Amino acid sequence: IYVARKAKIGSGDKIKKFGFWGLIFFVMIPLPGTGVYAGSIATYLFKIERQNAFWANTIGIFISSAIVWTATFLSMKGIE
DSSP: OHHHHIIIIISHHHHHHHTHHHHHHHHHSOSTTOSHHHHHHHHHHTTOOHHHHHHHHHHHHHHHHHHHHHHHHHHHHHHO
């Protein structure tokens, strides 16, 4: 219930306004409460087409993974 509320209230306007691109942006933010799970709920709540939602979630999680990987890699380089 919390994730659904966060998906609808927190970024609902952006997802509704920008559709596909808004969903990518919502999923790619590497913070708690965002991600594919919340993106899938937002897809259902805002009635985004299933095919578009699949690709938006896929692209968003790929970008999120790249952000987290880069941050981890750079922090490990700083430790040496």
